[in-house]
Amino acid sequence: MKRRSFIKTGGISLVAFGAAPTLSFSQIQENEFSITELMGKANVDLYGEGINLRKPAHDAFLEMKKAAYSDGIDIKIVSSYRDFYRQEAIWEGKYQRYTDEDGMEPIAAIDKIIEYSTIPGTSRHHWGTDIDIIDGYRKTEGDVLVPEKFEAGGPFEDLKKWMDENSKKFDFHLVYTDDPKRKGFKYEPWHYSYAPISIPMLTAFRSKNIQALLEREEFMGIEHFTNGFVKSYIRNNILDINTDLL
Numbered sequence: 001m002k003r004r005s006f007i008k009t010g011g012i013s014l015v016a017f018g019a020a021p022t023l024s025f026s027q028i029q030e031n032e033f034s035i036t037e038l039m040g041k042a043n044v045d046l047y048g049e050g051i052n053l054r055k056p057a058h059d060a061f062l063e064m065k066k067a068a069y070s071d072g073i074d075i076k077i078v079s080s081y082r083d084f085y086r087q088e089a090i091w092e093g094k095y096q097r098y099t100d101e102d103g104m105e106p107i108a109a110i111d112k113i114i115e116y117s118t119i120p121g122t123s124r125h126h127w128g129t130d131i132d133i134i135d136g137y138r139k140t141e142g143d144v145l146v147p148e149k150f151e152a153g154g155p156f157e158d159l160k161k162w163m164d165e166n167s168k169k170f171d172f173h174l175v176y177t178d179d180p181k182r183k184g185f186k187y188e189p190w191h192y193s194y195a196p197i198s199i200p201m202l203t204a205f206r207s208k209n210i211q212a213l214l215e216r217e218e219f220m221g222i223e224h225f226t227n228g229f230v231k232s233y234i235r236n237n238i239l240d241i242n243t244d245l246l
């Protein structure tokens with residue numbers, strides 16, 4: 001497969017094995033990411049069936065999965081790369097449901113959507129670096145991505161404990177932590193990010209005029225976005241995350 005232009009590291013290994021991350025953050029320049037790439041509108045090379053991550057993230061994920069296997073845990077990806085149009089469909093589905101079926105006012109509907117879902121074009125899942133995971137060995141009913149299932153007594157308790165102890169060795173970090181002072185998206189014990197690429201991507205993204213980028217879009221509900229809303233969304237939902245990822 002053709003390599004993306006951002007992989008310009010020459011002889012440096014892009015794969016982080018075990019405890020020592022081998023990829024220096026400075027090897028990836030944030031200005032190597034285009035706006036279309038940051039917003040999930042570019043054709044990104046993704047690796048691994050059912051994995052769908054950029055190459056270095058894919059390789060680190062496989063190493064982490066292997067290590068977890070030997071401890072009796074099957075790290076299974078529920079969601080990884082998602083393009084702009086998929087996020088737009090998720091957004092519009094929720095917007096219609098909350099406004100048409102539940103009769104909510106547009107602004108209240110938008111506030112409810114952004115408890116867990118991102119505005120299209122602003123999802124970390126657009127980057128090919130972020131994953132939502134469960135333990136494939138555990139049988140469970142209903143929705144899997146609910147916080148209680150990762151807590152004591154829940155089916156994914158062991159997975160969460162294992163990730164707390166080990167994920168950083170593979171450069172995966174929890175994004176939306178349970179820090180009570182954190183604003184923006186609610187606690188997501190399932191969402192991890194591959195830091196060596198997502199940090200420079202976030203740096204690149206926040207350097208853009210996100211407000212102006214969103215103004216070009218036409219998805220449902222966007223006419224209700226005010227400047228104040230977008231500013232607080234950037235501050236809270238995009239930037240108020242685990243500080244390891246800033």
Ligand SMILES: [Zn+2]
Nearest residue numbers: 125131132191
């Ligand atoms: Zn997620």
